Amino acid sequence: MKMWFASMAETRPPIESHLATRLFHSILIKTFLEIIFVCAVASLAAYSNFNPQLRGAIDVADQTRVAGWVYDPRSPDEAVEVQLFIDGHFAASQRAGERRVDLVTAGVAASPEHGFNFAIEPLRLAPGRYTVQVYAVRPSAAQSKVLLPLVEKPLYFQVVR
Numbered sequence: 001m002k003m004w005f006a007s008m009a010e011t012r013p014p015i016e017s018h019l020a021t022r023l024f025h026s027i028l029i030k031t032f033l034e035i036i037f038v039c040a041v042a043s044l045a046a047y048s049n050f051n052p053q054l055r056g057a058i059d060v061a062d063q064t065r066v067a068g069w070v071y072d073p074r075s076p077d078e079a080v081e082v083q084l085f086i087d088g089h090f091a092a093s094q095r096a097g098e099r100r101v102d103l104v105t106a107g108v109a110a111s112p113e114h115g116f117n118f119a120i121e122p123l124r125l126a127p128g129r130y131t132v133q134v135y136a137v138r139p140s141a142a143q144s145k146v147l148l149p150l151v152e153k154p155l156y157f158q159v160v161r
Contacts, residue, residue: 054080054136055108056096056150061132063125063159067117070096070136070150071109081137083147084118086130092118093137125159132157 056070070080079097083090098115116134131154135147 054138054148054150056080056134056136058132058134058151058155061155061157063120063157065117065119066132066134066157067115068134068150069100069103069108069115070134071103071114072136076110079113082116082150083135083137085133085135086123086125088131088133091123094118096136120157120159127159127161129156129158131155 053074054070054072056068058066058068060067066084070082072078072080079095082094082096084092094116096116097113098117099112100109100115101112103109103114104112118134133154134150136150138146138148140146
């Protein structure tokens with residue numbers, strides 16, 4: 001009889017082994033849930049900072065001016081800061097606060113003060129072809145700012161003298 005009990009004790013896994021396996025599985029599940037939580041928080045933060053529902057367009061891009069509009073539905077009365085880049089280099093900055101009655105007529109904005117107009121002639125560009133992009137400047141975390149392009153691809157214009 002003693003032999004039979006001794007052999008049974010050897011075939012059963014010890015209780016500590018079950019506890020260690022359960023603990024290991026619990027740690028894995030906890031880690032997985034923490035990763036999902038961190039990803040969800042990061043996604044929400046990125047969405048609120050990089051997808052601010054801005055509306056805007058560049059209506060004119062030629063050798064005399066770059067003009068358009070930008071509107072932020074979250075701040076309908078605020079004039080959004082815009083920056084002009086020519087060939088990827090900063091050229092000028094201003095608030096988009098010029099009167100554009102057509103935006104109200106079209107139902108895009110509640111107030112008409114969302115236009116911008118950059119004069120190109122004072123920049124004294126040499127004759128040639130240039131790319132132009134206008135970015136809306138939005139505040140971000142830790143006092144930094146994010147530049148959001150108004151159009152997907154840069155526009156081109158030609159300077160001739």
